[in-house]
Every structure is written in structure tokens, then in C-alpha cells.
Amino acid sequence: MAKKLVEAITSMEEDFAQWYTDVVKKAELMDYSSVKGCMIFKPDGYALWENIQSELDKRFKETGVRNVYMPMFIPESLLQLEKDHVEGFAPEVAWVTKGGLNDLQEKLCVRPTSETLFCDYYKNAVESYRDLPQVLNQWCSVVRWEKETRPFLRSREFLWQEGHTAHATAQEAEERTQQMLNVYADFCEDYLAMPVIRGKKTEKEKFAGAEATYTIEALMHDGKALQSGTSHNFGDGFAKAFGIQYTDKENKLQYVHQTSWGMTTRLIGAVIMVHGDDSGLVLPPKLAPTQVMIIPVMQKKEGVLEKAAWLKDVLSNYRVKVDDSDKSPGWKFSECEMRGIPVRVEIGPKDIEAGCAVIVRRDTREKIQVSLDEINEKVGQVLENMQREMLERAREHRDAHTSVADTYEEFKEAVANKPGFIKAMWCEDEACEIKIKEETTATARCMPFAQEQLSKQCVCCSRPAKKMVYWGKAY
Amino acid sequence: MAKKLVEAITSMEEDFAQWYTDVVKKAELMDYSSVKGCMIFKPDGYALWENIQSELDKRFKETGVRNVYMPMFIPESLLQLEKDHVEGFAPEVAWVTKGGLNDLQEKLCVRPTSETLFCDYYKNAVESYRDLPQVLNQWCSVVRWEKETRPFLRSREFLWQEGHTAHATAQEAEERTQQMLNVYADFCEDYLAMPVIRGKKTEKEKFAGAEATYTIEALMHDGKALQSGTSHNFGDGFAKAFGIQYTDKENKLQYVHQTSWGMTTRLIGAVIMVHGDDSGLVLPPKLAPTQVMIIPVMQKKEGVLEKAAWLKDVLSNYRVKVDDSDKSPGWKFSECEMRGIPVRVEIGPKDIEAGCAVIVRRDTREKIQVSLDEINEKVGQVLENMQREMLERAREHRDAHTSVADTYEEFKEAVANKPGFIKAMWCEDEACEIKIKEETTATARCMPFAQEQLSKQCVCCSRPAKKMVYWGKAY
Numbered sequence: 032m033a034k035k036l037v038e039a040i041t042s043m044e045e046d047f048a049q050w051y052t053d054v055v056k057k058a059e060l061m062d063y064s065s066v067k068g069c070m071i072f073k074p075d076g077y078a079l080w081e082n083i084q085s086e087l088d089k090r091f092k093e094t095g096v097r098n099v100y101m102p103m104f105i106p107e108s109l110l111q112l113e114k115d116h117v118e119g120f121a122p123e124v125a126w127v128t129k130g131g132l133n134d135l136q137e138k139l140c141v142r143p144t145s146e147t148l149f150c151d152y153y154k155n156a157v158e159s160y161r162d163l164p165q166v167l168n169q170w171c172s173v174v175r176w177e178k179e180t181r182p183f184l185r186s187r188e189f190l191w192q193e194g195h196t197a198h199a200t201a202q203e204a205e206e207r208t209q210q211m212l213n214v215y216a217d218f219c220e221d222y223l224a225m226p227v228i229r230g231k232k233t234e235k236e237k238f239a240g241a242e243a244t245y246t247i248e249a250l251m252h253d254g255k256a257l258q259s260g261t262s263h264n265f266g267d268g269f270a271k272a273f274g275i276q277y278t279d280k281e282n283k284l285q286y287v288h289q290t291s292w293g294m295t296t297r298l299i300g301a302v303i304m305v306h307g308d309d310s311g312l313v314l315p316p317k318l319a320p321t322q323v324m325i326i327p328v329m330q331k332k333e334g335v336l337e338k339a340a341w342l343k344d345v346l347s348n349y350r351v352k353v354d355d356s357d358k359s360p361g362w363k364f365s366e367c368e369m370r371g372i373p374v375r376v377e378i379g380p381k382d383i384e385a386g387c388a389v390i391v392r393r394d395t396r397e398k399i400q401v402s403l404d405e406i407n408e409k410v411g412q413v414l415e416n417m418q419r420e421m422l423e424r425a426r427e428h429r430d431a432h433t434s435v436a437d438t439y440e441e442f443k444e445a446v447a448n449k450p451g452f453i454k455a456m457w458c459e460d461e462a463c464e465i466k467i468k469e470e471t472t473a474t475a476r477c478m479p480f481a482q483e484q485l486s487k488q489c490v491c492c493s494r495p496a497k498k499m500v501y502w503g504k505a506y
Numbered sequence: 507m508a509k510k511l512v513e514a515i516t517s518m519e520e521d522f523a524q525w526y527t528d529v530v531k532k533a534e535l536m537d538y539s540s541v542k543g544c545m546i547f548k549p550d551g552y553a554l555w556e557n558i559q560s561e562l563d564k565r566f567k568e569t570g571v572r573n574v575y576m577p578m579f580i581p582e583s584l585l586q587l588e589k590d591h592v593e594g595f596a597p598e599v600a601w602v603t604k605g606g607l608n609d610l611q612e613k614l615c616v617r618p619t620s621e622t623l624f625c626d627y628y629k630n631a632v633e634s635y636r637d638l639p640q641v642l643n644q645w646c647s648v649v650r651w652e653k654e655t656r657p658f659l660r661s662r663e664f665l666w667q668e669g670h671t672a673h674a675t676a677q678e679a680e681e682r683t684q685q686m687l688n689v690y691a692d693f694c695e696d697y698l699a700m701p702v703i704r705g706k707k708t709e710k711e712k713f714a715g716a717e718a719t720y721t722i723e724a725l726m727h728d729g730k731a732l733q734s735g736t737s738h739n740f741g742d743g744f745a746k747a748f749g750i751q752y753t754d755k756e757n758k759l760q761y762v763h764q765t766s767w768g769m770t771t772r773l774i775g776a777v778i779m780v781h782g783d784d785s786g787l788v789l790p791p792k793l794a795p796t797q798v799m800i801i802p803v804m805q806k807k808e809g810v811l812e813k814a815a816w817l818k819d820v821l822s823n824y825r826v827k828v829d830d831s832d833k834s835p836g837w838k839f840s841e842c843e844m845r846g847i848p849v850r851v852e853i854g855p856k857d858i859e860a861g862c863a864v865i866v867r868r869d870t871r872e873k874i875q876v877s878l879d880e881i882n883e884k885v886g887q888v889l890e891n892m893q894r895e896m897l898e899r900a901r902e903h904r905d906a907h908t909s910v911a912d913t914y915e916e917f918k919e920a921v922a923n924k925p926g927f928i929k930a931m932w933c934e935d936e937a938c939e940i941k942i943k944e945e946t947t948a949t950a951r952c953m954p955f956a957q958e959q960l961s962k963q964c965v966c967c968s969r970p971a972k973k974m975v976y977w978g979k980a981y
Contacts, residue, residue, distance in 0.1 A: 064577050065581060065584060065626050070577070071575070073574055077572075077573050077574050081573060097549035098552050100555075102544035102546070103544075126603065127603075130601075141578075152539070156537070
């Protein structure tokens with residue numbers, strides 16, 4: 032009944048895309064702007080990004096990362112220095128051609144990513160082995176002129192971090208590339224309760240200009256994959272294109288080896304699509320800006336609001352609020368659900384008389400009556416259990432939606448009827464990868480670090496297989 | 507002797523502008539980029555902004571501010587909706603005219619400020635009095651196509667925060683405008699140890715589209731003023747231009763009243779120019795990313811590095827580092843000075859034998875020998891004293907560089923020979939303000955809240971005076 036008070040959202044089963052759009056709008060995470068393809072991060076949406084940013088930033092700094100800020104513009108000539116890179120990005124950038132009242136002599140693109148700017152900087156900043164490694168990162172927005180956009184998942188401007196490092200040796204660069212992928216994966220699992228597959232992109236899917244791209248891939252509730260973070264090893268390709276050299280201990284000139292790695296606001300979309308349900312958002316407790324909402328019942332009765340305020344103090348080691356607005360309790364319950372607040376605490380005159388309150392957990396909707404003496408401890412337990420079980424449930428869902436295909440028939444059958452990841456062997460020939468994509472729309476998500484030998488033949492051409500690949504339809 | 511090891515910087519007395527440039531480069535705060543007029547915030551420079559941002563953000567949130575993120579682009583038609591505003595900004599914006607491979611139908615400017623985007627948002631987000639107030643802020647970069655640029659003080663792209671609020675009444679908007687100015691002023695004084703004059707801008711100097719602009723003005727070491735933060739009351743001007751209305755409790759349509767307020771990375775320039783000296787940067791302890799640097803002396807002797815590491819643990823409630831690089835102690839001392847680290851601790855074999863270390867305070871260069879038993883407490887005292895005395899000293903400097911002019915002759919004499927603020931009476935006629943600016947290059951910095959009646963006549967035209975004004979040459 033209370034649910035009806037809040038405007039209904041489309042059910043996931045009926046139309047997952049519409050469910051997603053309803054949730055982002057009704058949980059007030061974002062709004063459309065008058066700039067086509069660009070979105071507005073509303074307070075509740077931006078608060079998620081603030082938490083992601085602060086937690087990731089802490090984890091980066093623990094590995095020695097320092098933050099910087101580069102200009103948002105890239106001169107056309109600079110973008111063109113690395114051949115593969117410019118081919119990958121030039122078709123989708125926004126160009127500034129006028130400054131003030133004058134036409135610019137050289138047009139500037141709004142950064143789609145900042146490899147070229149960091150390279151231009153390293154060229155001057157790095158002289159000797161003493162200047163290495165350079166382990167820098169920036170938090171900023173980038174622009175890619177996408178044709179089709181979806182809130183958080185794909186927009187013309189999005190927020191992200193981009194790490195850029197330069198090292199003396201190829202080995203050190205490779206270690207940093209993998210280290211940051213592991214930081215990303217651990218963050219997704221520990222903090223977002225979102226399990227990921229760690230692996231390497233195929234040659235076809237790797238980043239423009241990279242020698243190798245590593246990725247973490249998550250599975251959404253509808254069985255589609257979402258690339259959730261990538262880490263690239265550039266080898267010395269950019270260094271050669273930009274002339275980034277250092278003198279080593281033997282006083283010889285050497286090229287540096289570089290990496291870059293990024294995570295974006297699409298993680299917010301991932302959280303929605305991994306954990307959400309038909310009542311709205313479900314936020315993992317560690318991420319939730321508000322972890323506990325206290326809802327007074329019959330709040331006009333003497334002592335109820337006072338007790339709610341007292342309870343807020345008791346629970347002050349969590350991120351806690353009281354909803355004492357003049358809406359009905361039922362409406363407030365639904366709003367809490369829509370917004371994904373992990374725990375709501377209901378407290379009314381009868382509870383107060385009995386020295387209790389009712390705790391309701393968002394994901395399972397489990398209700399427990401708790402003595403006020405124990406409520407601080409109980410809420411802590413519920414939040415902890417919820418965080419852990421959300422990860423377990425997402426992992427179970429992913430595993431239940433991962434199938435194995437030995438033959439191309441099985442593969443096509445799986446793409447058509449079993450939404451989720453498909454594990455299958457591959458010969459490493461790009462022709463097979465392209466054929467699979469054209470005929471089934473599934474793409475190679477990654478060659479997981481944890482390889483399995485499912486069979487000896489490529490699922491597509493039956494020639495000897497070299498790699499086990501996770502395939503899937505992707506956002 | 508040690509000083510010579512670090513490349514010399516120009517002395518302030520000799521050439522203040524060159525001193526400033528030397529310090530920002532040699533303290534490694536910034537670097538020039540290949541994009542004309544745009545700068546690179548290097549790790550030590552960006553760390554200052556991170557601290558400013560985190561402290562200001564905390565203070566904002568204590569007053570109920572929530573963060574959001576708006577697009578970086580503004581369609582030309584949106585920028586044009588408020589007449590004064592577009593006139594103020596259109597001549598200095600960068601225009602995006604191409605997206606991907608196509609020309610845009612409507613050109614987009616890169617935001618020089620986001621009033622228009624927030625108004626466009628409020629137009630839809632505000633319906634009833636229940637939706638008010640809206641108290642939003644964003645941290646982002648903005649672009650203004652300046653002709654002459656200087657690191658931190660004026661660049662084509664800079665970082666800032668911009669708060670934008672909407673209120674039911676004119677009074678509430680006025681209160682918020684002043685509240686935020688006070689947040690800014692308190693922040694400058696408490697955290698940056700930088701005294702400011704709080705006041706109102708003249709009609710001529712107010713923000714494009716504002717009814718009133720409040721400002722805080724600081725005095726740099728060379729006697730020039732720096733506008734350090736502004737807070738604008740828009741009245742209902744933007745609301746009328748954009749159609750932002752709400753239904754009040756009597757169900758009548760009303761226009762909202764709006765404010766905006768901003769602080770930028772020029773604060774870093776202010777800190778350098780208020781506190782720096784001929785040895786480089788001097789950072790107020792609260793702002794300093796590294797508050798204490800431990801420098802081992804004769805670090806190859808047994809036990810010295812171990813004792814330095816032990817000392818780092820002892821001092822772990824401060825932001826502390828050990829410089830155990832293979833440079834000489836003298837070099838390290840000079841680097842510490844250049845970078846403005848508030849306290850350095852020297853510890854060598856003799857100190858260890860005596861159970862002591864030497865504390866050197868950056869601003870006064872006072873050296874004290876301290877027993878290791880007491881060092882934690884002593885360092886805390888030194889940091890506290892330094893923070894307080896830096897503010898006092900800056901205030902004394904400002905007061906000593908503030909003169910009073912009763913006549914226009916005195917005024918011109920002061921502008922020519924007494925670098926600093928000039929307090930003088932004004933008739934409130936813009937003609938006098940323009941004349942003063944043209945003839946002396948001094949501008950009206952603000953009409954301070956703390957008004958004094960210095961005389962009864964305008965310093966310029968001798969007609970009856972209405973306001974006491976702080977005048978000065980400004981950055």
C-alpha cells in the first residue's frame with residue numbers, strides 16, 4: 032500500500048532499460064540538461080561519486096600516487112603525435128575553434144583522455160633515473176562526442192580519474208599496470224559489493240595506443256557485461272612518439288615505459304544494475320551516503336521526535352539521518368527504499384513504551400525488533416551482513432548466468448537464450464572474434480587471468496585454441 | 507652556504523613579479539603547458555588545492571550545502587538569457603563549434619561560470635515552497651579566454667568552487683550571501699593565516715548580473731590587493747530571465763531569489779604573496795601538506811636513520827616525512843625552505859647521544875634544541891604559534907601599508923609612493939571612481955562593512971561623501 036504512494040517504477044522483468052531510467056530519475060540521482068548528451072549529477076547522485084572518489088583516492092595514495100591537474104584542452108598537433116591514439120579518439124572529440132572574439136590559430140580539443148598532455152609534461156619533467164617513477168593521477172571530466180547516451184553509462188561528458196605513470200623499466204610498468212587493476216578489482220568487491228572478472232583485453236578491444244589493456248568486467252542484473260575499469264601498459268610507444276627519455280645509471284639515454292588507468296562515473300550505473308530491485312536503488316552500506324534513516328511513527332505524539340533525535344545520537348557512528356518531514360510513514364518507507372538506504376529504523380509510541388525499535392534491512396526487507404540498549408551494535412551487524420551478502424548474492428547471480436560453450440551452436444544458443452557471460456575457447460585469430468561479434472553481437476570481454484582449458488578447439492573455427500575468453504553482450 | 511646549493515631566486519625587493527614566478531617554479535607548484543595561458547598543477551601545487559578544497563567543503567557542508575555537477579558546456583542561447591551576464595562574459599569565453607566530425611548546430615561555450623546552467627536546472631527542479639531553499643555547490647574548472655595570464659592568479663582555465671542557491675525570500679538570499687562571505691573570510695584568516703577586508707563592491711565592480719557583490723580583499727606583500735572570494739546576491743533578476751517560480755503557502759506564484767559565491771586556485775597565489783620570503787614559500791601549518799620534515803644528519807652513521815624513523819612515528823599526529831635521500835643536509839635544509847615546510851627537525855649522532863633534536867621554524871628561522879621526550883608537544887606548540895603569528899604578522903603588514911587620504915593630492919601621493927590600501931571617502935558617483943582609476947590606476951576594492959567617517963567630502967570631487975572605500979592597485 033505504501034508502495035503505491037511513491038510513483039511506480041517499471042519492473043525489471045518488463046523492461047530493464049526503462050526500469051534503469053526510472054530508478055536514476057526517481058531516486059533523484061541525475062537529471063537531463065539542455066546540453067544534448069550531457070547530464071546533471073544531482074546531490075544524491077554526486078554524493079555517490081564523492082564517496083567513490085574519496086575511497087579510491089585513499090587506496091591510490093597508499094600505493095604512492097600523487098594528484099595533479101592538467102589543462103582540459105589538447106592542441107590538435109599534440110593529439111596527433113601518437114598514431115593509433117589519434118585514430119582512436121579524433122572522430123569523437125569536441126573542438127574549440129574560437130577563444131573570446133577571435134578564431135584560434137590551432138584548434139583545441141576538449142580532452143577525451145590525457146595521455147598526450149601527460150607525455151608532453153613528462154618529456155620535460157623526466158631527465159634522469161632519479162626522476163622516475165612518476166606516478167600521477169588526476170580527477171576531472173572528459174568529453175567524448177557519443178551519438179547515443181545513457182545516464183552514467185555513456186554521456187558526452189563524464190567524470191573520472193586517469194592515472195598516468197612513467198617507469199625506468201618495462202617490468203616496472205607491467206607491475207604497475209597490474210597493481211592498479213587489482214586496486215580497482217578489490218575496490219569493486221570490497222566497497223561496491225560488485226564481483227568482477229580480472230583479465231586482459233584482446234588486441235581488437237585494447238585501448239588506442241596501448242601494448243596491453245587489462246580490464247575488470249562485471250555482470251549486470253540483465254545479463255549484460257559492463258567494463259568497470261581498465262589499466263593499460265603502453266610499453267615505450269608513447270615515449271618514442273613524444274621523445275620521453277632519461278639517462279640511466281650508466282649515463283645512457285633510455286625511453287621510459289608508461290601506463291594509464293581509469294575508472295569513471297559509470298560505476299554508479301553498475302551499482303544500480305547489479306544491486307537494484309523493483310522498489311528502486313539498493314546501496315551497499317559502505318557506499319551509501321546515508322546508511323541509516325530513522326523514521327518516527329506517529330511523530331506528533333509527545334516524545335516521539337525527541338526519542339528519534341536521541342536515537343540519532345546513539346547511532347552517530349553510522350551515517351544517520353531522521354526523516355521528520357510531514358509526509359506519512361508509509362511514504363517515507365517507500366522513499367527510503369527508492370533511494371536504496373541500507374537500514375531504516377522505525378520508532379513509534381508503542382516501540383518507545385517497549386524500549387525497542389524496528390530495524391528493516393533494504394535488500395532482504397528483513398524486519399527485526401531490537402531493544403534500544405542493543406540497537407547500536409545490531410545496526411552495525413546488519414550493515415556488515417548486508418555488505419557481505421550483497422557481494423555473495425551478486426557473485427551467485429553472476430555464476431548462475433555464466434555458461435560454457437564448446438561448439439559454435441552452443442555459443443549461439445547461449446547468446447540467444449542465456450543472458451550472461453559465455454566462457455569459450457578461442458584461437459586468437461581476430462577473424463573469429465569479428466565473426467562472432469557480427470553473427471551474435473557478443474564481444475570478447477576479456478581473457479581472464481584465471482584461464483581454464485574447456486576444450487582444445489576454438490569455439491568458432493575449431494582450429495587449436497589458445498585462450499579461454501569471457502564473451503558477452505555489453506553496455 | 508647551504509642556500510647557494512639551491513638555485514637562487516630573485517629577491518622580492520629587486521623584482522617582486524620575478525620573485526613570484528621563481529617561487530612557483532622552484533617550489534614545483536606549477537609548470538607551463540603547451541596550451542597557451544593554461545597551467546599544469548604539479549603534485550606540490552595540487553596538494554595545496556586539495557587541502558583548501560577539503561577544508562572549505564567541510565565548512566560549506568556544515569551550513570547545509572550539497573554538491574552537484576553540471577555540464578561544462580553552455581548553449582549560446584542559454585548564456586544569452588540574462589542580458590548583463592552575457593555582456594560580461596561573452597567576450598571572454600571559448601567556443602566549441604565541432605563535435606566529432608560534424609559542425610554543431612548551436613555553438614557551446616565552455617563554462618566561464620555556471621549561473622545559467624543552475625538557473626536552467628532550478629526552473630524545473632523548483633515548483634513549490636517545499637523545494638526551497640536549494641543550496642548547491644560544484645567543484646570544477648572554468649575557462650575565461652584571458653589575454654595576459656599569471657600562474658594561479660589569472661589563467662585561461664582555473665579550478666574553483668561555485669555555489670548557487672535559490673530562496674523563497676529576498677531576505678533569506680541576502681543572509682546566505684553574507685553567510686558565505688563570512689565562511690570565506692573566516693577560512694582565509696583561520697586556515698590560510700591571511701587577513702581580509704570584508705565589504706561590498708561598487709556598482710561598477712560588481713558581478714555581471716548581480717544586484718550586489720560582496721568581496722574579501724587581501725593585501726599582498728608588494729602592497730597590491732587581491733580579490734580573494736566573492737559572494738553575489740542576484741535578487742530575482744535571473745529568476746525573471748529564466749522563469750524560476752514557485753508556489754508559496756498561499757498558492758501564489760513567486761520568483762525565487764538567488765545567490766552565487768566562488769573561490770578559486772588564485773588563493774594559492776595569495777598564500778605565496780602574503781607569506782613567502784626570499785628563501786621561497788612559507789606555508790601556514792594548517793594548509794601545509796607536509797608540516798614537519800625530519801632531516802637526518804650524517805645519516806650513514808649507525809642508528810641515525812633508525813632514530814629518524816622512530817621520530818617520524820613519535821610525530822605521527824602531524825603530517826610528517828623523513829628526507830633520507832642521498833643529498834647533503836644543507837641542500838635538504840634549503841629545499842625545505844624553498845617548499846615552505848613549517849618545521850624541520852634536524853637529528854644527527856650528537857643529538858641522539860644527547861637525547862635531543864633541533865627544531866627549526868620556517869618563518870622566523872628560530873632554532874630550538876628539544877629533548878626527544880618533549881618533542882611531540884614542542885612541535886605542536888611551534889606549529890600553533892607559527893599559524894597564529896603568521897596571521898598577526900600579515901595583519902601588521904597590512905595595517906602598516908594602509909594609508910588614509912583626505913584630499914586628492916594625498917590620494918595621488920599615496921598611490922605613487924605608499925604601496926598598499928588607501929582608505930578614502932567617496933560620493934558614490936561612478937564618474938569619480940572612473941576618474942580615480944584613469945588617473946591613478948587604483949580601483950575601488952570595496953566599501954568595507956566596517957565603515958568609518960574619515961571626512962565629509964569625496965576625496966575626488968569634494969562633494970558630500972557617502973561611503974568610505976578601500977582603494978588600491980590590484981592583481
